[in-house]
Amino acid sequence: MMRILVTGGSGFIGTNYINFLVQEGKHEFINLDIKPPRNKAHQAFWRECDLLDRPRLEQIIKDFKPTHVVHLAAKTGLDEKELSDFAANIEGVENMVRILRETPSVERAIFTSTLLVCQMGYVPKDDTEYKPTTLYGQSKVCGEKIVRSAKDLPYAWTIVRPISVWGPYAEEPYRNFFQSVARNWYFHIGSGHYKRSMGYVENMVNQIHQLLLVPAEKMDHKVFYLGDSPPIDLYDFANEVQKKLGVKKIRRLPLWAVQCIAKCGDMLKAMGWKKFPLTSFRLNNIRTEYVFNLNPILEVSGPLLYDYQTGIERTIQHMCEMGEI
Known part of the structure; x- marks a missing residue:
């Protein structure tokens, strides 16, 4: 123990x-x-x-x-x-x-x-x-x-x-992401296809715990990225959230229009309104693709406990119970 x-x-x-x-x-x-x-x-x-x-x-x-x-x-x-x-x-x-x-x-x-x-x-x-x-x-x-x-x-x-942690008890940006999809505020940006490594939080805490259990030589003085594999296309992820919530199909906006909205967000933030959902910084993060090698942690922790579809279901259930959506 x-x-x-x-x-x-x-x-x-x-x-x-x-x-x-x-x-x-x-x-x-x-x-x-x-x-x-x-x-x-x-x-x-x-x-x-x-x-x-x-x-x-x-x-x-x-x-x-x-x-x-x-x-x-x-x-x-x-x-x-x-x-x-x-x-x-x-x-x-x-x-x-x-x-x-x-x-x-x-x-x-x-x-x-x-x-x-x-x-x-x-x-x-x-x-x-x-x-x-x-x-x-x-x-x-x-x-x-x-x-x-x-x-x-x-x-x-x-x-x-x-890496890009999401799931129950999430904070910004993923809590806002789920809420925006639920309220039909979310939209695909341009093509909408941005691939990235992400991590469902219940998978991640299992990875953390397994690092406490493996032989010391497998973790000592090492660095591990934590997350899920394979990477997820943000377009597919958003559409899966929409389907699980049973809300209207997600709309698409051209990139130039979203960039204008983000500029407005920048100005509002400069004026003191920090809760505006989109700024140029946030837009850049959404459109940035990144894929990390997660084989080192998966070799230590074993297979993921949940696929991302199940993670979405569990997140929606939690947010409904908490009155967040």
């Missing part, structure tokens, strides 16, 4: 991982997070803590004596102006690495990064090639370098980079 410390267990991926652990029922675990759980059934596992509060962080870890650590907690966002706004991703990682070094019970740790350590759509040639274009991505590069530079850590560690 493992004693698993999950940081960020109140977030999107973290909530799904806590669900996974509850359903499996084999291990002791706690959720260390600055925010309360999204799922009220997880309240008993929550320990409130800021990663920047080192004394409290250290006390919780020392008291729990984890054998395994899944570090998911992070500051996200694209509107921040200073790298210091992402201190949780830098100083927070430093605190975790140092405290875990001093915790003899720890055998293994997973540190979560992001594909945005490089610009959207760029597949790096190796694990240490970095090309961030956002402060968030830059902060995650700093976090990765902190882990790599820590010498002679007494536990096995790995870095994971989740």
Whole structure:
């Protein structure tokens, strides 16, 4: 039996991982997070803590004596102006690495990064090639370098980079995506065919968990992209969501018209309206194709638990239960 410390267990991926652990029922675990759980059934596992509060962080870890650590907690966002706004991703990682070094019970740790350590759509040639274009991505590069530079850590560690995660408890952009299709607001852009690697969240938390179970030599000092294979065509994905919801067929708009809408979104955002659903940045992300080699994680974790059609069904069911669609 493992004693698993999950940081960020109140977030999107973290909530799904806590669900996974509850359903499996084999291990002791706690959720260390600055925010309360999204799922009220997880309240008993929550320990409130800021990663920047080192004394409290250290006390919780020392008291729990984890054998395994899944570090998911992070500051996200694209509107921040200073790298210091992402201190949780830098100083927070430093605190975790140092405290875990001093915790003899720890055998293994997973540190979560992001594909945005490089610009959207760029597949790096190796694990240490970095090309961030956002402060968030830059902060995650700093976090990765902190882990790599820590010498002679007494536990096995790995870095994971989740890819375009979607599913129950999703945040932007995929929650808005499902809601837009449900309300007949979504439209195919131009041809609509943009192929990309994506990751259904319940598949992803299984991949994370399997990294805690495999022999250490298969994961130690390695980087894994997390996601589903094969890649998905966004056109097919959107049409499948439409069919599962039973709503009207998705319309198509020419690219030039969508670019005009995105420009309007840029102006509204500059005026302070941050909730407009489409900006030039978001449009570029939608149209950017990227396909990552996911064989390394699939060789470790085994086959996916769910295909994307089943993932869509489970996501719609959850969103209906939560009153989100």
